[in-house]
Amino acid sequence: MLHARELLTESEIQEIRERATAAIAPLKPADKSVPYFYGKRTHAGQKLPPHYLVYFLLVDLLGFRHGGHQEKVDWSIPVEVDGGIAMLEHRKLGLGIFVPQSPKPDIPLGPALPKDEAMAERIVTLIQKGVKVSTPFFNHLASVAVGCSQLNVVNKSSWLHERYEYLRNEFRKKLQEATDRKDEKHTVKHMRPDGAIQSTETTYPVFQIRQEAEWIGIAAIEAFFSWTEHVLIHIAILEGKITTGDAVDELARAEWANKVKVAVDISDPSMKGLYDKLLLVRAQIRNYMAHGAFGKGGEAFEFHSRAGAVPVRLTDKVGKGRFSLLIEKSFNEGEALDTAEAFIAALWNGNRAPAKLYLQDSSLPVILTHAADGTYQKAMCSEEAMAQFVEGLEYRFDQAANMDW
Secondary structure: OOOHHHOOOHHHHHHHHHHHHHHHOOOEEOOOOOOOOOOEEOOHHHHOOOHHHHHHHHHHHOOOOOEOOEOOEEEEEEEEEOOEEEEEEEEOOEEEEEEOOOOOOOOOOOOOOHHHHHHHHHHHHHHHHHHHHOHHHHHHHHHHHHOOOOOEEOOOHHHHHHHHHHHHHHHHHHHHHHHHOOOOOEEEEEEOOOOOEEEEEEEOHHHHHHHHHHHHHHHHHHHHHHHHHHHHHHHHHHOOOOOOHHHHHHHHHOOHHHHHHHHOOOOOHHHHHHHHHHHHHHHHHHHHHHOOOOOOOOEEEEEEEOOEEEEEEEOOOOOOOOEEOOOOOOOOHHHHHHHHHHHHHHHOOHHHHHHHHHHOOOOOOEEHHHHHOOHHHHHOOOHHHHHHHHHHHHHHHHHHHOOOO
């Protein structure tokens, strides 16, 4: 739910509107007698802010006249500055500033004239000023959007999973290399000036290879948790358990365990066992890596005693119990990754199988509107239904990307 402090009042918006109007002056809407036109793109238009900020500034905040969809064009805003006319237009090849082309059909559509480029530079500078003073208004729009379901949630599930798979495979290669070279040794004889042997040094590559395997294994485990932190939120959306931007924000900030509990029913004994193992692995990853890599079991100190050096572990507790002499069993990277693989298999099993088609096999964003109105729940009823839904949605996204209205 949005807090009042996150939103602007009408009077505050009006104040921003007045400041923005002053900032972009003398840029103003073109007279209504000026028709929409398909002109020459200027080089200076490449320096404009993102298209949505230009639209929100000129249309939503300042009320400039604008045109709707045309072939390969999303929107057009005719403007005037210092007596010159230009068109701000979001086309398939990006936002730009366009100037009228020669009315003579026999003259080819070449680059904009120097005077037109100068005008475009002027427009860019004025719009940049307007965007800067309108930042609170843009933040207001973001807060309004996040409070409802009119949002797409970026889906990086496939990319994150591919990163995990790459590191997992590299870990396995290193382990195999260690096995293949376990008996290999290198001997170097150091000679004295008179030719006699001074010393002999023998090294075994397997020890370095095992060290590298451990480093890669830890990176793979971290990549696994990074992927799950992302994909569990998207599964919860597809299942209709979260439907607003605020809910996504809240779950994104939550602990990994909370994400699992929202997306997965851990009352199932097999899933509960995997969950418990991964909790231990995650805790050790956090202690070992995020807390300065003191020790896999969380051990950070060794105190002197009659029994010898005694390791002291840092715990997650606050106040009493922050330190412990009981060292948790440290994970083995191979075993941890085996548990991760089992969790992935269980995650895409049963009624969550359709979610894999959407999240892993496509790059489509997750649309909160479809979660709120029950569209995703219908598609989640079977893999066939989801495959058909994904195909239709991909077609619509392709049409929008190509601006084929």
